[in-house]
Amino acid sequence: MTGVIALYDQAVAAGRIADDPAQRAVLPALDRALAAVGRTPPAAGEGWLGRLFGGGNAREGQAAVPGSGGLYLWGGVGRGKSMLMDLAMAAATTTARRRVHFHAFMQEVQAGLNEARRAGAQDAVRPVAEHIAAEVRLLCFDEMQITDIADAMIVGRLFQILFDHGVVLITTSNRAPDELYKNGLNRDLFLPFIDLIKTRMEIAELASPRDHRQDRQAGSQVWFTPADAAARAAMDAIWARLTHGAPPRPKTLSVQGRDLVLPAFHEGVARASFWDLCGQPRGPADYLAIAAAVRVLMIDSIPRLSAANFNEARRFVTLGDALYEARVRLIASAADLPDRLYLEGEGAFEFERTASRLAEMQAADWGS
Structure with missing residues (x-):
């Protein structure tokens, strides 16, 4: 496997990116997240929304898999978080991987929840989360931020089920976990999700002083x-x-x-x-x-x-x-x-x- 560190070295040597010590410092954490992928076999099938109620649960009866939940990478704007996520996607050996902006992902989740409710599901989050888990082993969220109370109430349970099914998450954010949904409505109900992130994911700060976008x-x-x-x-x-x-x-x-x-x-x-x-x-x-x-x-x-x-x-x-x-x-x-x-x-x-x-x-x- 060509890891993130090797791909970063290649990009620097080719002149595509400038070498940044702060970026280099978080590369091992990305490789550790990728190493956790594939500890359980991926489930074959079609898109998770399309087959939400089209067949049986592809992972029914399988036990939850403990282990690394992935990486929460945070830091200031323009520091290269999205670029490093792209390298992680390129280095991943599993084809059951997906990179998606957090806003777009939550729109898909809301659509899945509506389908589940129309079908009479008492717990709408579980079938949506389980079908995501049946499709992907590595899920990368760019620019994770929680500003909506509806998302705040959903995301904790969603992540918990994904972790329990062995899905590895890599997410970028401008905020440290403890700063997520800061001053949000009923934030006390959101605090268990912050604890979940800190328990199940490695936390790494990309502390570069340089805004590469401005260059x-x-x-x-x-x-x-x-x-x-x-x-x-x-x-x-x-x-x-x-x-x-x-x-x-x-x-x-x-x-x-x-x-x-x-x-x-x-x-x-x-x-x-x-x-x-x-x-x-x-x-x-x-x-x-x-x-x-x-x-x-x-x-x-x-x-x-x-x-x-x-x-x-x-x-x-x-x-x-x-x-x-x-x-x-x-x-x-x-x-x-x-x-x-x-x-x-x-x-x-x-x-x-x-x-x-x-x-x-x-x-x-x-x-x-």
Whole structure:
């Protein structure tokens, strides 16, 4: 097996990444997590949502398997956590592996729970968790964060069942385990999940002083500040160039039985205001649908963010995650530069990651 350490050495030698002592310090923990994979045979079958009630439990009667639950890797924005997770996925020898953004995964889980409830399951979490366990031996979550009370109430039991079935988890987060769901509603009910993480997973901090995202070379201007008449004119010119002067037409996306309208769309290029996208009650499913439908998204008039528009700011963070994961090209006008949009108040810490990603997304090769 080619381990994470060997792949890291190869990437450094090829000049694809810069050698970072802090990253090197956590490589053995990633290799230890991979070594725990495969202690039980994977179950063959189709996708877990598709066969949720199509047949018997593929692992019924098998005993829970003790052992390493995996790795919880945390640290500041831009330190290389996602890159190291990619190396772990490349080094894993099992084909029963999956990497998924935490938001997208929880959307799938919620869909599975709804199916289980419709089928009359008294404990909806168990069949969903068991079918995940029947499909994967290694499950990698990028950017784990808990901001929703519904997710907080589900995730503890879900992880417990996955651990009991021998699934190895690798997850990245900007927060230490004890800081998860900080100040959240009924957080005392969430504390047993934190204890579970600390008991079943190795905890490693990626303590690099360097934000590697900020090192990338910016391309042609795609972020215009302030959001004034000059910014509007620049955005109009880019829209005309990308759409070859075609008249804008709205595009309607169907999301879980609801209509989501992008005001202007042409051949994969969409344009909307911040308030069109984040000023209405929307969730991860909406933003995942947008990211899947467009290759370029132009957003007008992103305001300064603070406690006064906290809900809108949270939605913008979720939108940013979806666009980043899908490598959608973002062009925007805003009140200020990304790292100066949200300077203080509740949510400012979480926005540091978004600001770092927005800076990275301005690189010339982003989306290519």
